[in-house]
Amino acid sequence: MGSYAVFLRGINVGGINIKMADLRDALKDSGFADATTLLASGNVVLSSSLGAAGVKRECEKCLRKAFGYEAWVVVVPAGRVAELVDACPYPEDDKSTHTYITFSSDTAVLDELEAAAAAIDGQDQKRLGPEALAWLAPAGGTLDSPFSKISSKTRFKAATTTRNLRTLIKVREAAAALAAAS
Known part of the structure; x- marks a missing residue:
């Protein structure tokens, strides 16, 4: 039995609103008894x-x-x-920048994003592995x-999602707690 982090793409933005309690219940009903949001x-x-x-596969089917x-x-x-x-070589918290990690379930997609980032003048990025790319954005200007x-x-x-490093630290801690409880 393995422990996993599941990152949903595009919820609670753009009209797709899901309460975390409802998400947790749906996943539990689909056989993920210890799902924690x-x-x-x-x-x-x-x-x-x-x-x-x-x-x-099962999470996507459940959500749909x-x-x-x-x-x-x-x-x-x-x-x-x-x-x-x-x-991740970037700081967890900084007044001028925010650190993000983009995850992908498709290495070729992440390769394309990495190349696109490299072409942006002044874009600070670091490939962390086949599934992750860390990058910086100015505080207050991430979406822009x-x-x-x-x-x-x-x-x-369909293949990527991005999380702030502070969020990922919380995910790491929750996953460690889940593993310890198993």
Whole structure:
């Protein structure tokens, strides 16, 4: 049985509103008995014997059925989330910048995003692995940053999602607590 972080793409923005209690209940009803939600931005930790691909498939099916929208998730083994957080070279909190990690379930998509970021003058980024790219955005200007505008394009929607490093630290801690309780 493995522990996983499940990151939902595009909820509680753009008209897709899901209460975390409802999300947790739907996942539990779909067989993820220990599903735990964090914050209101679609972060879940859970354990499963399905493996990451199976968790992705079942979570997307659950979300589509329970909430009626074209759901996409990125699933990362909990231990890998911890490694990626630890490998991030940027600060957890800084007055002038925010640190983000974009996750992808498709390495080719992340390769394309990495190349796009490299072409942006002054964009600070670091590839953390085949599934993750860390990057910086100016405080107060994340959504207006050139990389954010690129990564939010429709063609990346099904395979990527982005989280603030502070959120990922909370996910790492929740996943460690889940593993310790198992």
